[in-house]
Amino acid sequence: MATTILRPYMSSYSKQLFPETPFNKRIVVTCAALDFSDTISKRPELSLSVGTHLIPHPNKVEKGGEDAFFVSNYKGGVIAVADGVSGWAEKDVDPARFSRQFITYASTFVEDEEVNYDPRRLIKKAHAATSCIGSATVIVAMLETTGILKIANVGDCGVRIIRKGQLIFSTCPQEHYFDCPYQLSSEDVGQTYLDATVTTVELVNDDTIIMGSDGLFDNIFDSEIVSILAAHLSVSDAAKALADLAHNHSKDLGFDSPHAREARTKGIELPSWKRFLGMKLTGGKLDDITVIVAQVKAL
Amino acid sequence: MATTILRPYMSSYSKQLFPETPFNKRIVVTCAALDFSDTISKRPELSLSVGTHLIPHPNKVEKGGEDAFFVSNYKGGVIAVADGVSGWAEKDVDPARFSRQFITYASTFVEDEEVNYDPRRLIKKAHAATSCIGSATVIVAMLETTGILKIANVGDCGVRIIRKGQLIFSTCPQEHYFDCPYQLSSEDVGQTYLDATVTTVELVNDDTIIMGSDGLFDNIFDSEIVSILAAHLSVSDAAKALADLAHNHSKDLGFDSPHAREARTKGIELPSWKRFLGMKLTGGKLDDITVIVAQVKAL
Numbered sequence: 001m002a003t004t005i006l007r008p009y010m011s012s013y014s015k016q017l018f019p020e021t022p023f024n025k026r027i028v029v030t031c032a033a034l035d036f037s038d039t040i041s042k043r044p045e046l047s048l049s050v051g052t053h054l055i056p057h058p059n060k061v062e063k064g065g066e067d068a069f070f071v072s073n074y075k076g077g078v079i080a081v082a083d084g085v086s087g088w089a090e091k092d093v094d095p096a097r098f099s100r101q102f103i104t105y106a107s108t109f110v111e112d113e114e115v116n117y118d119p120r121r122l123i124k125k126a127h128a129a130t131s132c133i134g135s136a137t138v139i140v141a142m143l144e145t146t147g148i149l150k151i152a153n154v155g156d157c158g159v160r161i162i163r164k165g166q167l168i169f170s171t172c173p174q175e176h177y178f179d180c181p182y183q184l185s186s187e188d189v190g191q192t193y194l195d196a197t198v199t200t201v202e203l204v205n206d207d208t209i210i211m212g213s214d215g216l217f218d219n220i221f222d223s224e225i226v227s228i229l230a231a232h233l234s235v236s237d238a239a240k241a242l243a244d245l246a247h248n249h250s251k252d253l254g255f256d257s258p259h260a261r262e263a264r265t266k267g268i269e270l271p272s273w274k275r276f277l278g279m280k281l282t283g284g285k286l287d288d289i290t291v292i293v294a295q296v297k298a299l
Numbered sequence: 300m301a302t303t304i305l306r307p308y309m310s311s312y313s314k315q316l317f318p319e320t321p322f323n324k325r326i327v328v329t330c331a332a333l334d335f336s337d338t339i340s341k342r343p344e345l346s347l348s349v350g351t352h353l354i355p356h357p358n359k360v361e362k363g364g365e366d367a368f369f370v371s372n373y374k375g376g377v378i379a380v381a382d383g384v385s386g387w388a389e390k391d392v393d394p395a396r397f398s399r400q401f402i403t404y405a406s407t408f409v410e411d412e413e414v415n416y417d418p419r420r421l422i423k424k425a426h427a428a429t430s431c432i433g434s435a436t437v438i439v440a441m442l443e444t445t446g447i448l449k450i451a452n453v454g455d456c457g458v459r460i461i462r463k464g465q466l467i468f469s470t471c472p473q474e475h476y477f478d479c480p481y482q483l484s485s486e487d488v489g490q491t492y493l494d495a496t497v498t499t500v501e502l503v504n505d506d507t508i509i510m511g512s513d514g515l516f517d518n519i520f521d522s523e524i525v526s527i528l529a530a531h532l533s534v535s536d537a538a539k540a541l542a543d544l545a546h547n548h549s550k551d552l553g554f555d556s557p558h559a560r561e562a563r564t565k566g567i568e569l570p571s572w573k574r575f576l577g578m579k580l581t582g583g584k585l586d587d588i589t590v591i592v593a594q595v596k597a598l
Contacts, residue, residue, distance in 0.1 A: 166473065168496045172466050197467045198501040223564065265522065 044298040045145040046205065048077030051236030053243040055289045057215075058251070065288035066096040067213045068103035072110050075117060076143030079292045080106055081157045082136040083213040085183050098134025098186065105129040106140065117142055119152035124193035127184045135185035139171070141211060143296070147203045152196040155181035156214040160222060161207055162229055167222050169201045173214070178266040181214070208235075209294040210242065215287030218259035219246040229293075239293040246291075250284035259285040343597040344444040345504065347376030350534030352542040354588045356514075357550075364587035365395040366512045367402035371409050374416060375442030378591045379405055380456045381435040382512040384482050397433025397485060404428040405439065416441055418451035423492035426483045434484035438470070440510060442595070446502045451495040454480035455513040459521060460506055461528055466521050468500045472513070477565040480513070507534075508593040509541065514586030517558035518545040528592075538592040545590075549583035558584040 056065030066084035071077075082102045084095035106126035115121045119140035137155025144150070151159055156173035174182040174197060182191045203209075208229055210216075224245060232238035249255045260282045270281050355364030365383035370376075381401045383394035405425040414420045418439040436454025443449070450458055455472035473481040473496060481490045502508075507528055509515075523544060531537040548554045559581045569580050 163496075167471050168473065169471060169498060170469065172468060174465065174467065197462075199468060200499040202497040 044205070046076055046143065046147045046203065046296050047073070047145065047299055048079070048143055048209070048294040049235055049297050050077065050079065050292060050294045051234065051239040052293075053236070053239040053291045055243045055247045057286055057288050059286075060288065063094075063096060066094075066099055067215070067288040067290040068096070068100040069290050069292060070103050070107040071292065071294075072107060074110050076145045076147075076149075077294065078110050078140070078142045079209070079211050079294055080122075080138070080140040081211055081213050081290050081292065082106075082138045083155070083157055083215075083288065083290070085135045085137070085181075088134050093133050095134055095136075097132040098130060099136040099138075101130050101132045102126050102136055102138060102184065106138075117144075117150075119150050120193050120196050120198055123152055123154065123184070123196060127193060130184075130186065133186045135183040135187070135190050137181045137183050137214070139211060141209065143203065145299075147296070149201045149203050149209065151199050151201070152193070153199075154191050154193070154196045155183050156217075158212060158214070158217045160210045160225055161201060161203070162210070162226055163204070163207050165226060165230055167226060168207075169199075170222065171197065171199070173217075178263060178268060203296045205296055205298045207296040208238075209292075209296070211292040211294070212242075213288060213290040215250065215285070215289035216242065216246050216291055218262075218285045218287065219249040219255075219257050219289070221258060235293040235295050239291045242293065243289050243291045246284075246289045250286050250289070253283045255284050256282045257284045343504070345375055345442065345446045345502065345595050346372070346444065346598055347378070347442055347508070347593040348534055348596050349376065349378065349591060349593045350536070350538040351592075352535070352538040352590045354542045354546045356585055356587050358585075359587065362393075362395060365393075365398055366514070366587040366589040367395070367398040368589050368591060369402050369406040370591065370593075371406060373409050375444045375446075375448075376593065377409050377439070377441045378508070378510050378593055379421075379437065379439040380510055380512050380589050380591065381405075381437045382454070382456055382514075382587065382589070384434045384436070384480075387433050392432050394433055394435075396431040397429060398435040398437075400429050400431045401425050401435055401437060401483065405437075416443075416449075418449050419492050419495050419497055422451055422453065422483070422495060426492060429483075429485065432485045434482040434486070434489050436480045436482050436513070438510060440508065442502070444598075446595070448500045448502050448508065450498050450500070451492070452498075453490050453492070453495045454482050455516075457511060457513070457516045459509045459524055460500060460502070461509070461525055462503070462506050464525060464529055466525060467506075468498075469521065470496065470498070472516075477562060477567060502595045504595055504597045506595040507537075508591075508595070510591040510593070511541075512587060512589040514549065514584070514588035515541065515545050515590055517561075517584045517586065518548040518554075518556050518588070520557060534592040534594050538590045541592065542588050542590045545583075545588045549585050549588070552582045554583050555581045556583045 050071050069081045071079050082099035084099035086095050088095040109115055109125045119142050137157050139153045139157035141151045153171050158171045161169035228241045229238055232241050349370050368380045370378050381398035383398035385394050387394045408414055408424045418441050436456050438452045438456035440450045452470050457470045460468035527540045528537055531540050
């Protein structure tokens with residue numbers, strides 16, 4: 001195991017292209033021992049220490065926004081976010097009702113025998129129980145005490161995992177086209193648990209999970225997430241700092257946000273007179289912002 | 300299950316920010332049924348149909364470059380890439396020897412009982428068997444016939460998974476600092492199987508896995524991978540097309556490659572006189588380019 005200071009060889013290319021960069025003078029962080037052992041059975045039992053923060057869309061503050069989430073300490077720990085699809089408001093349907101009802105049922109069924117601690121089955125059962133009209137993107141993550149994190153994702157909520165100051169895992173958003181995510185719905189045309197992307201990641205002590213609605217990931221870069229986590233020791237402080245930064249970016253018309261970059265990549269353009277003036281599409285995205293920060297801890 | 304044409308609700312924000320975009324006129328692809336069933340046992344047995352293509356670094360064509368890979372049809376299928384770290388050449392060590400020896404041992408041990416069809420254990424056993432001086436980044440993926448793909452990754456080789464024309468999974472590169480990846484080494488200071496990021500993804504019929512050395516992912520964007528897969532029916536044609544495009548980009552000094560963008564993000568800069576002239580750091584990265592395209596097929 002690498003416990004001494006590492007001096008790995010860099011590619012010769014690096015020096016050729018960036019001759020002024022003093023690679024060989026950089027200090028390399030000591031690679032401390034991970035607590036993986038050869039077999040799962042030898043690992044310490046792990047659980048989650050969780051902080052959460054939700055900032056509603058500025059126009060939806062009174063009703064608390066349309067996101068919903070829950071956290072449970074069942075087994076290693078369960079975290080989940082649902083984001084009500086706002087287009088329903090045009091049909092005089094409150095988009096918050098579906099996401100909240102889904103999360104209520106998900107938290108109710110989390111220990112259900114039929115669910116068998118499987119995030120896709122939890123999505124199936126909670127979706128089947130909903131009676132409201134509406135739709136929502138949802139993500140559920142369940143930690144086994146052995147360190148296996150199981151994630152099921154429908155739409156553009158997301159998870160990032162940071163280990164030793166480095167992003168080691170990221171979910172990919174599912175969408176039909178730009179800004180139209182996969183969604184569980186009261187209508188037959190929506191997605192179901194069968195459309196969930198299901199992944200697992202082996203976690204170790206001190207890994208940090210960041211789960212959020214798209215309001216977080218549309219307004220903050222992964223590099224900013226890494227920096228904020230490094231600057232905040234407590235999970236609740238980190239959750240608040242992430243939500244605050246995303247919220248500030250969301251109101252900043254000049255910020256070249258992940259959402260604006262994605263829009264440009266997908267061919268979305270400003271009106272032609274603005275392009276003629278040399279302007280480019282920038283800005284954050286006003287939205288509900290839900291953040292769950294969960295740190296893995298050995299019991 | 301969503302088998303009819305879906306007309307999901309979009310967020311009201313989209314229409315507000317991009318009023319000229321005719322969202323409601325776009326055709327949405329019918330969401331055909333996935334062959335997930337509720338329990339793994341009900342799924343059809345799955346295997347991989349594999350195409351590969353390797354283009355060596357232009358200066359290393361004669362010796363075939365320093366990447367190595369193997370493909371096995373054991374169980375659902377096994378694919379692996381190792382990329383010899385080029386800095387060893389400065390010590391008169393051929394960087395190709397370590398990566399090739401690692402891959403030779405990995406292919407030898409893939410059916411080993413001790414390995415237990417576990418990619419991290421395969422990395423452990425193959426690394427322990429190496430006797431050459433050198434180091435390499437490595438990635439191994441093993442498909443269970445149930446559809447569970449198990450991935451272990453040390454360094455900046457990578458995997459992308461495409462489902463129905465959409466990226467659903469991506470590994471994250473591990474590095475000590477820019478262009479200095481985690482690496483298995485003949486020296487004690489390197490990483491080991493304990494440092495591997497271990498993930499699983501549940502795959503279904505017709506999913507496509509793209510595995511490559513960093514020479515692929517430094518020179519080609521995920522959106523280009525998606526486009527090329529859509530345009531090539533055969534896995535071998537797709538592998539060649541991906542390698543060719545990455546190779547062309549790698550020689551293009553004006554191409555704003557993923558590698559150049561990452562360099563700028565990490566604060567790497569051009570010499571000051573070039574910056575004074577308004578130039579920015581661009582260009583592909585000359586490197587060995589290994590591509591494995593593996594399509595999931597029901598038996």
